[in-house]
Amino acid sequence: MTKFYEKNYQDRLMEVTPDKDLSGVFEKHADLNHEKLIENYLTDFSTPVGILRKLRIDGRDYVIPMATEEASVIAAANNAAKYLPNIQTVYQTNLRFGQILVIGDFDRLSALYAENKNNWQGIADAAYPSIVKRGGGLKQIHFRQMDGSHFSFDLLIDTQDASGANIVDTIAEALVEELRSQKVDVVAAIVSNLPTTSMTELKTLVSGIDDHTAERIAELSHFSMIDLHRAATDNKGFLNGASAVVMATGNDWRAFEAGAHAYAAIDGSYKALTSWTINSQDQLIGRVKLPVALGIVGGTIDQLPTAQANLKLLHASSANELAKAVVATGLAQNFAALKALVTQGIQKGHMKMQHRAIGEAHE
Structure with missing residues (x-):
């Protein structure tokens, strides 16, 4: 008797559902090249890819692809990039x-x-x-x-x-x-998905915001260092941006997030990955450090044309460069969330994008 995974695509589809409309949806979105990626292949579940149009890292402007279904994420990242004139690498390791x-x-x-x-x-x-x-x-x-x-x-x-x-x-x-x-x-x-021998640390100076907003952001950041509940939400904001780049480039976002959360609790108390403080010149400074183990070749990356195209668009010439882009995007996303929270609130921009997405979906 032929095992289910040994059957051809059409036979598997007929066995899963007799509903022709349902099977038609699955078949319409299927790419049979992906049968070699996973067992019992059914269909593709696509995630929209958008662009963070310009984020400056170490003096170079990057076009960064982001895969996400959350309506406000990419708009917020693009807005935040205007306030971060140059995100700089503090150090990287890669073992x-x-x-x-x-x-x-x-x-x-x-x-x-x-x-x-x-x-x-x-x-x-x-x-x-x-x-x-x-x-x-x-x-x-x-x-x-x-x-x-x-x-x-x-x-x-x-x-x-x-x-x-x-x-x-x-x-x-x-x-x-x-x-x-x-x-x-x-x-x-x-x-291990906590690769503490593969670290990326970045910092950035914020420009273009008033002193009161800067102080409020620093205070809100402090809450994420002393309260578990706030830290979890703060880190989710960071990962909204960072994980979107990990996904868009065909890397394992589950491993990346596992390492990020583990590192957030590495001293025994779960804290934010990012910190925003006012320095002696009354400037708002953002910092982030976490383990990042990514690739630009091998694995499923070589089997996913869209991932390869996104990497070419990003112009990341090494795994270290990709890591910088991922972490910098997360830092920008985190800044956008904090700025919104201490000014207009998180819902105004989010719901504007949500309503637009829903409205267009029903047109």
């Missing part, structure tokens, strides 16, 4: 973080680590030679105790311009075989 999670005795495992880590480097290099040829691969291994019997071998891996999850997992699993051959009790090996 992916993998873990081999083991159970055992500290003395035995630490001795094994000290004796074998150089040999493990060779095993890692042999597991993914193509990334090593491009200058990447395993760069460091650390041994870390979590509690009395639980440990992690932390792998710091340079995946070049690929998002790198598959590279990390391949290298980690090769090392698992070696560890198990030495009677180590390995529970699992997997890339």
Whole structure:
């Protein structure tokens, strides 16, 4: 008997629904090239892509594609960009973080680590030679105790311009075989979605707003540092912009957001990712820092023509450059939300865009 996933598209569609109108909708929006991306493929669910027309980062103007269904997001980002004359990079790092999670005795495992880590480097290099040829691969291994019997071998891996999850997992699993051959009790090996070795930090000076508005924004930002409820909403505003760019470029927005939220609570108290403060010259300064592990090649990116086109439009020549664009867009989006909240309120602009979208949909 033929399994469902082995059937051709038409047979699967007929089995799912006898309703010809419904199946017609699914078929109309289907792209059969996507059958190789996921199992039991049915149809495509599209998200509109709009443009942040000009955002200056490190002295260069970027055209940034954003995929979102929320009506006011892109309008707000474009408005915010006018007040942010040049978003600057403070620093970036770009190593992916993998873990081999083991159970055992500290003395035995630490001795094994000290004796074998150089040999493990060779095993890692042999597991993914193509990334090593491009200058990447395993760069460091650390041994870390979590509690009395639980440990992690932390792998710091340079995946070049690929998002790198598959590279990390391949290298980690090769090392698992070696560890198990030495009677180590390995529970699992997997890339971490909190890549604290792949950080992007940006800052920006705000211009064109009055002193009262600047002070109110700084005060509202402070609330997001001391209150969990406000922090969650503040971070959602940041991710409205940042995740829209991640999605538009074919990257894993779920992994990105998981890392962002985890980092927001890295000191044990969930806080905003962004901060807005008044400096000694009475200027409003915005800052943001978070882990960002993205790619411009490989994975599903190579299978999604729209993602490739969006990356070309963005002119991001490296994963680091894409990370800057993502985080800068989030910073702009966050500023737009804070400015609206302390002036006209969030609903005026949002509902204007919502009504326009609904009105056009019913015309």
